[in-house]
Amino acid sequence: MDELLSIRKSFQDEIEAAEDLTGLQQIKIKYTGKKGLLSAKMKSLSSIPPDKRPAFGSAINEVKNFIEDILTQREVLLKGKDKEKRLQSERLDISLPGKFIPFGNGHPIVQILEEIKDIFSSMGFDIEEGPEIELDHYNFEALNIPKDHPARDMQDTFYISDDVVLRTHTSPVQIRVMEKRKPPLQIIAPGKVYRCDADLSHTPMFHQVEGLMVDKDISFSDLKGVLELFIHSLFGKDTPVRFRPSYFPFTEPSAEVDIGCIFCSGKGCRVCKTTGWLEILGSGLVNPKVFEMAGYDPGEYSGFAFGMGVERITMLKYSIDDIRLFYENDLRFLRQF
Numbered sequence: 001m002d003e004l005l006s007i008r009k010s011f012q013d014e015i016e017a018a019e020d021l022t023g024l025q026q027i028k029i030k031y032t033g034k035k036g037l038l039s040a041k042m043k044s045l046s047s048i049p050p051d052k053r054p055a056f057g058s059a060i061n062e063v064k065n066f067i068e069d070i071l072t073q074r075e076v077l078l079k080g081k082d083k084e085k086r087l088q089s090e091r092l093d094i095s096l097p098g099k100f101i102p103f104g105n106g107h108p109i110v111q112i113l114e115e116i117k118d119i120f121s122s123m124g125f126d127i128e129e130g131p132e133i134e135l136d137h138y139n140f141e142a143l144n145i146p147k148d149h150p151a152r153d154m155q156d157t158f159y160i161s162d163d164v165v166l167r168t169h170t171s172p173v174q175i176r177v178m179e180k181r182k183p184p185l186q187i188i189a190p191g192k193v194y195r196c197d198a199d200l201s202h203t204p205m206f207h208q209v210e211g212l213m214v215d216k217d218i219s220f221s222d223l224k225g226v227l228e229l230f231i232h233s234l235f236g237k238d239t240p241v242r243f244r245p246s247y248f249p250f251t252e253p254s255a256e257v258d259i260g261c262i263f264c265s266g267k268g269c270r271v272c273k274t275t276g277w278l279e280i281l282g283s284g285l286v287n288p289k290v291f292e293m294a295g296y297d298p299g300e301y302s303g304f305a306f307g308m309g310v311e312r313i314t315m316l317k318y319s320i321d322d323i324r325l326f327y328e329n330d331l332r333f334l335r336q337f
Contacts, residue, residue: 015074127188135165144287227283243256
C-alpha cells in the first residue's frame with residue numbers, strides 16, 4: 001500500500017511539471033502503459049495472500065482511475081494551450097491579396113463545335129459518331145464515289161491499306177446510321193477527319209460536322225430553312241445567306257452555301273476576293289444511289305445532307321487568317337478565347 005501511495009505522489013509531482021503533450025505522453029506510458037508501474041503492481045497480485053488480494057486490487061484500481069482522470073484533464077488543458085499557441089504563431093494577415101489561380105477554358109474549335117451541336121440539338125437533330133479509321137466502302141463506295149474518283153488519289157487520302165483509310169469526311173457515319181435505323185431520322189455527325197493537305201487554310205487533321213435528314217417528302221426548301229436558321233443562330237440574324245449550284249457525288253442537286261463577308265460587310269475585300277461572299281458549307285438533296293446503297297427506297301424517301309469544316313467556321317467567326325494557329329498551342333493566342 002505504501003508503494004501505491006508513493007506512485008500516486010510521484011505521479012502528481014510529474015504531472016504538474018508536464019508542459020507539453022509529448023511530456024504528458026511519456027508520463028502516461030510510465031504509469032498506465034503495458035509495462036508501466038501500475039501494470040507491474042497488477043501482476044504482483046499473485047504473490048499476495050489470497051485474503052488480502054481484493055483490498056490490494058481495489059486500491060490499485062483506485063489509483064489507476066485517479067491517474068487516468070488527471071491525465072485526461074491535463075491533456076485537454078495542454079491541447080487548448082497548444083491550439084492557442086498555434087493560432088498566435090500561424091495568424092493570417094487577411095489584408096494581403098489572395099493567390100490568383102488561373103482558370104482554363106475551351107479551345108476555340110471546341111467552343112464553336114459545342115455551339116454547332118447545341119444549335120442542331122435544339123432543332124431535334126441527334127448526335128452520332130463513327131470510327132476515324134474507316135472502310136473504303138463507307139468512306140467512298142456507299143457515298144457514290146467510284147474507284148476512279150479524284151478524291152481517292154493518294155495525294156488527297158491517307159490509305160492504311162487498299163480497303164482501309166483515315167476517313168476524309170464524317171459522311172460515312174450517315175451510311176452507318178441509315179443501315180441501322182429506318183426513317184424518319186435527322187442527325188449530325190461531328191468528328192475529326194484527315195486529308196493530305198497543309199497550308200494557311202488546310203491541315204492534315206481537321207474537324208467536320210455532317211448533317212442528314214431523311215423522311216417522306218423532304219425538299220430543298222427544308223434544307224434551306226434548316227441551314228438559314230443555323231447560320232443566323234451562329235453568325236447573327238442579319239447575316240446574308242445564298243445558295244450557289246455546285247456538285248457533290250452524294251447529293252443531287254447540290255449547292256454551296258455562302259454568307260455575306262463578315263470582314264467587309266459584303267463590299268468586297270481581299271478575304272472574299274472582292275465578291276462580298278464567303279463559302280461556309282456544302283449541301284444538297286441525297287443522291288438516290290446513296291439511298292439504294294443504304295437500303296432505303298428512293299421512291300419512298302427523300303432527304304438532304306450538308307457538311308461543314310469547323311476550323312473554317314471558327315476562322316470566320318473570330319477573324320483568324322491562319323489555320324495553323326489553332327494547333328501551335330501558343331497561350332497568347334488561346335487566351336483570347
